[in-house]
Amino acid sequence: MDRRSCPGWCNFHCHTTCSDGSLTPQELAVQATDLGLEHLAITDHHSHRAYPLAQHTLATLQQQGCAVPKLWRGVEISAVLNTCLVHILALGYGEEAPLMPYLQGEAAYGEALQASVVVRAIHGAGGLASLAHPARYRLDFRCLIQAARQLQFDAVETWYDYDMLPRWCxxxxxCDDVDQLRQDLGLLASCGTDTHSTSLKGR
Incomplete structure (x- = not known):
């Protein structure tokens, strides 16, 4: 995965009307297919309701002869990391039960809001924990990525459009600095458009 992977090959961060996005899960699935995506994760905030809806649409498109992306389970979870409120992407998990406290439509509270607890829940569900858009928080991204590595995060959202351009870039x-640091720390890279609008080509 590199800076050219998104938005045309993979998208591991996007939203639907099941949280704060503008596309329905069905519309997003159709757009992903039209774009020729090979991998897709819908990461609504504290919700996995979009997954079966998008899955059904992709299955229908596939039956019609379309090449469809592989759909990965995903959710975006609010958490406190190093005293800073951040977002964690849970990607590719199989079992939902460990994540149920984070799939109720709103952020958890108390101990469950701690990043260490969130990461354990993601791993317990068989998923990967990725620190979303690390350079969008009040603390320096270097500190946050270091803290994430200490808590056994698996990945960092490396390629991200912090300028929020009309077409994602x-x-x-x-992003180059984030990429170098995550490599130095042995963390995987993820990328996604963080789409909330009506086009998967932008945010």
């Missing part, structure tokens, strides 16, 4: 310099 990873921001230079920042």
């Amino acid at each position: 990873p921001s230079p310099l920042i």
